[in-house]
Amino acid sequence: MIKILFLLFSFTIAIFSKTETVYERNCVPCHRYQPASLEKMFMTYLKTYSGELSVKTTLKEFLKNPTEKDSLMSEIFLDRFSVKDKTTLSDKELDEALERYWELYNVKSKLK
Amino acid sequence: MFSNQRTQLSNYANQQVKALKHLHNDFPKRTIYPRSRLFSSAIYDIEGHKIFSILKNPNISFEKEIYRVGEYIHFVKSLDDYYLGAKYLFIEIPEDLTWYYNTISNIITFGALIFIMLAMFGFFFVKILLRPMNESVQLLDNFIKDTTHELNTPISAILANVEMMDMESMSERNKRRLNRINVAAKTVSHLYHDLTYLTLSHNRESKDEWIDLKQLIYDRVEYFAILAGAKKVTFELDLKESAIFIDSVKIARVLDNLISNAIKYNKRNGTIYIVLRKTYFRVQDTGIGIKSEKVQEIFERYTRFNTSEGGFGIGLNIVKGIIDEYNLQINVESKLDVGTTIQVNFLQGTLDD
Numbered sequence: 338m339i340k341i342l343f344l345l346f347s348f349t350i351a352i353f354s355k356t357e358t359v360y361e362r363n364c365v366p367c368h369r370y371q372p373a374s375l376e377k378m379f380m381t382y383l384k385t386y387s388g389e390l391s392v393k394t395t396l397k398e399f400l401k402n403p404t405e406k407d408s409l410m411s412e413i414f415l416d417r418f419s420v421k422d423k424t425t426l427s428d429k430e431l432d433e434a435l436e437r438y439w440e441l442y443n444v445k446s447k448l449k
Numbered sequence: 450m451f452s453n454q455r456t457q458l459s460n461y462a463n464q465q466v467k468a469l470k471h472l473h474n475d476f477p478k479r480t481i482y483p484r485s486r487l488f489s490s491a492i493y494d495i496e497g498h499k500i501f502s503i504l505k506n507p508n509i510s511f512e513k514e515i516y517r518v519g520e521y522i523h524f525v526k527s528l529d530d531y532y533l534g535a536k537y538l539f540i541e542i543p544e545d546l547t548w549y550y551n552t553i554s555n556i557i558t559f560g561a562l563i564f565i566m567l568a569m570f571g572f573f574f575v576k577i578l579l580r581p582m583n584e585s586v587q588l589l590d591n592f593i594k595d596t597t598h599e600l601n602t603p604i605s606a607i608l609a610n611v612e613m614m615d616m617e618s619m620s621e622r623n624k625r626r627l628n629r630i631n632v633a634a635k636t637v638s639h640l641y642h643d644l645t646y647l648t649l650s651h652n653r654e655s656k657d658e659w660i661d662l663k664q665l666i667y668d669r670v671e672y673f674a675i676l677a678g679a680k681k682v683t684f685e686l687d688l689k690e691s692a693i694f695i696d697s698v699k700i701a702r703v704l705d706n707l708i709s710n711a712i713k714y715n716k717r718n719g720t721i722y723i724v725l726r727k728t729y730f731r732v733q734d735t736g737i738g739i740k741s742e743k744v745q746e747i748f749e750r751y752t753r754f755n756t757s758e759g760g761f762g763i764g765l766n767i768v769k770g771i772i773d774e775y776n777l778q779i780n781v782e783s784k785l786d787v788g789t790t791i792q793v794n795f796l797q798g799t800l801d802d
Contacts, residue, residue, distance in 0.1 A: 376477070380473065380476060384534070385531065387496075387535070391495055391496065448482050
């Protein structure tokens, strides 16, 4: 019986872990503990780079090679949290994560 | 062109930028796009993709700052901070066409005034230019009018007395003299009838009736026989029965003038052929003729192609007036030194109609 329950639990975990996207697995957990939410950051990027392609391209480059100069975060934020580490995700995974990020927060679908 | 609207549109754009900034900062708590009663707007990103639009005319252009599209004016503002991702802000207002209607109204008003002034100047100038010609025509008309009244009694007296004279008891010499008096009196009489018709016919009402043309032609040929004889001109008649519904005085004027001209402009020992059919009659002479290019001018009043013969040049003008009045048709063919043929066509009719 215990064996069966364990198998069911493992199976459920496996299913749920597969439905999580690259973005949710790799971005959300770290940003969850930061004062600037991912949504606020998105609006900052949107205000600075405007279009979908510009935002995604700039973000991708930054994630691959983050520097203080290219960061849009405030000095206080950077002093406290410093610049993030380089991403370990592949280009394909980065594209997937950014696609999801855009989907979640772009204003086009929300404006009324 | 848009100078009046530019400032207003720029103010609207600044107003909308402020509203977008507030919305950006409050997003996503507030998601209602800022709207105004005074204008419509739209935002586009740096890649030219639409973010949101409430434009009534969606045909936008990134090339110009301000432009007309349909009945609207679009103003484009490029933003420094891309609130909500907006690089381009479009402001739309309906075009105020007051200036356009004012311009059209001014063009019509001033155009009409200029046209009226030019027409008035033209009218006066033409009047001044034509005055000498009108005066001479008027002078001739007045002269004819005045003298006509004085001609009737003496001519009638001469003709009546000539008719009553006993030719049998006269010597040949006196007969010839009397003939000359008769010819001269009939010539003046013919002229008198033309002038009377011309000056007084407008006061007379037409009395249309069926006229036996064959009989009328015989009568007129007989009347002009002495005139023709003086020039040794002979008549050759080929007349069939025919009738026309017309005023008797007027058809007599037509025939008299055609026959009189045929005698007047014929050569000595010439011939006049008169043909009558159901739908036309034709008077042909063997006279001096006229150049074909001058044929159309013969109907103009006071036009004479040969000044060696008497007359005022009013006969064919009278003929044309009557022909036109009754919608008849007249054809003239003439050859210099060969002769002239004039044919009058009319609708077929009979005395029994």
